[in-house]
Amino acid sequence: MDTNTTTDETIRGDAAVREERPHSALRGWLGVAAITASLFAFLTTELMPVGILTPVSTSLGISVGVAGLMVTVYGVSAGLGVPFIVAWSRRVNRRVLLSALLAVLAAGNLVTAVSPNYPLVLATRLTMGFASGVFWAIGVSMAMRLVPERQASRAAAVVMSGISIAAVVGMPLGTFLEDLTGWRTTFLIWSGLSALVFLAVAAVIPSLPSRNAVPVREVFALPLRNVRLRSVMFTVVLFVLGHFGAYTFVRPFLEGDSDASPASITGLLMAYGIGGALGNFIAGHTATRHLKATFVTACSGLVASLLLLLTVGHWTAAPVVLLVVWGVSFGAWQLCQVNMTLAAAPDTFEAAMSLNTLAYNTSIAVGALFGGLFADHLGVRSVLWFGAALTAASLLVTLAGVRRGRPASADAR
Structure with a gap:
């Protein structure tokens, strides 16, 4: 029967x-x-x-x-x-x-x-x-x-x-x-x-x-059982906090630091978007074979672009170049973190995606919140310092995992 x-x-x-x-x-x-x-x-x-x-x-x-x-x-x-x-x-x-x-x-x-x-x-x-x-x-x-x-x-x-x-x-x-x-x-x-x-x-x-x-309790139990997925989520949280904390206030920063007009802002955002598309394309060819290296390079590129915007962002052509680098770095990172999540939990796809969405979007919210506090109390430039610090922390966590021989944060497929 x-x-x-x-x-x-x-x-x-x-x-x-x-x-x-x-x-x-x-x-x-x-x-x-x-x-x-x-x-x-x-x-x-x-x-x-x-x-x-x-x-x-x-x-x-x-x-x-x-x-x-x-x-x-x-x-x-x-x-x-x-x-x-x-x-x-x-x-x-x-x-x-x-x-x-x-x-x-x-x-x-x-x-x-x-x-x-x-x-x-x-x-x-x-x-x-x-x-x-x-x-x-x-x-x-x-x-x-x-x-x-x-x-x-x-x-x-x-x-x-x-x-x-x-x-x-x-x-x-x-x-x-x-x-x-x-x-x-x-x-x-x-x-x-x-x-x-x-x-x-x-x-x-x-x-x-x-x-x-799956029921809610099984979704929330997954990172308790899956060390690799838990590490990936921690890395994602740090990076998204920093990236969106800074990116939410990119227009006020550009208007104040480089005196950009609304038309210039549109062009700069398009440059960022083109960079993102290029980063996705590049990572599509590199992440499947060298996921760790692609992830580390993307994190490093974003940290560098934020720091350079703070130091030389007032130069005429600097915002264009640095927004493109920012976009390339984020586009590559975006694809890497999806691959990392799926590699960490291949048999629980929907649950892993739910957790990824929770970590990602909550971090966007908290990043924008802290960015707003920094902007109102310390000035818009402080928001980019905040973003650089958090994305750098994400990079350090990944590098520490690589040195320990633990691929949880950026698992090679």
Whole structure:
């Protein structure tokens, strides 16, 4: 009886896998493209305030540091909420869940655009953050299920390219639109974009019943049992704290240190984004063979770019070069940390991604919070010193692990 039951379950499971694969390869890759567009929409919404902090603070009568809380509250909800929401929705069809998340994003951007006061803006960003965190936990695995198994890794790489697209196109475009039309119109446009992505997901992604979801207690128990994953998370936290603490206030820094105009800021953010795309491309060829070396090089490049911005950032061409180096370093690091997480917990992918999302987004929030405190009390330049110190600490932790012969922080594949 047990044997028959197991056989029946296996047959049903195999049938479910076959049913969730689209009948057309084209439709499968269109679904991957829709998920990539979703990542673009979520990430640009999350980081949009970075490029428009100054006009938002002026319009709403708040300090730049307080305006930075738009990033903080988004990250708090995206990080802290994801393990619970993913577990509670473990029986929800992933196509339906992603559609709901995009609906929240579209509505949230619309409310932000028309908000009469800053408390409503923060409350709206908090709500959108929950949706963003869940997307990061389920998006890549959804894409991998839409294509034949042999192409799953390629689908994951395509989705992750949305990070570079957001950096190259999304944030600079948002800054450019703000300069032309105002920050409220910018969020209104992004609401329409989110709605279009919602329609694309509804049109091309087939039914994807949930699978491999685990209860909350199992997610939080994973780092207690997995030393390698715990070390990776610690390294990620340090790096993200430093990077986003500094990056959230890059516009005020450039305006004050190099007297950059809004148009120049747009160009510099585009240079950063192009660097990020280049870093992703380079790491795509080096991280699989030399993950430790790629990770260490990326950390070193980011620390160096921050320190040089503080010392020679007022020189005419220096911000362009250093923003590109910053972008290359972060783009390479981003791909490395995903590989590190998957290498540390290959058999618990969804749980590991939930923990990664929690650590990553919570660190964005805390980094932006501390960055705001530094900016308001010690000046914007102090935020870059904060970023350099934390990213350097991440580098030292990695190097210490390498010297001890423990590859947990940057495991070679």
